[in-house]
Amino acid sequence: MEQFDLLVIGFGKAGKTLAGKLSAAGKKVALVEENPAMFGGTCINIGCIPTKTLFGRNSEELINLIAMAIDNKIPYTYFKTQIFTHPTMAENLNDVFSLIEN
Structure with missing residues (x-):
């Protein structure tokens, strides 16, 4: 099973920002959104x-x-x-x- 440092729930402004910054800092981040058509909140x-x-x-x-x-x-x-x-x-x-x- 793949391991992540952080799971971010929601593809809105806060989720994208947090996932992007932590990923840039070297963390392995998974970003999950319930609705596949909802890119960006x-x-x-x-x-x-x-x-x-x-x-x-x-x-x-x-x-x-x-x-x-x-x-x-x-x-x-x-x-x-x-x-x-x-x-x-x-x-x-x-x-x-x-x-x-x-």
Whole structure:
């Protein structure tokens, strides 16, 4: 069985920061997250970052996306998927993944 110096529960800001710093200090760290789709905790997934990403879209694109969601009764999960396909969001997530891999 593989041995670790520390087990960090949760892939949010605190978990990532703690795991990264201890790993950089030479500790063998395991990071566990219950939800495989939840990279980065609440803020990056459903809180502040998706909201800020909306501001990065042009007005016409955003209005069309919202209208489509309302007219077709599209669930929030689809709307969220559209937000996360925005290039800025993809770049941010790639930065997070590269930090963890290192």
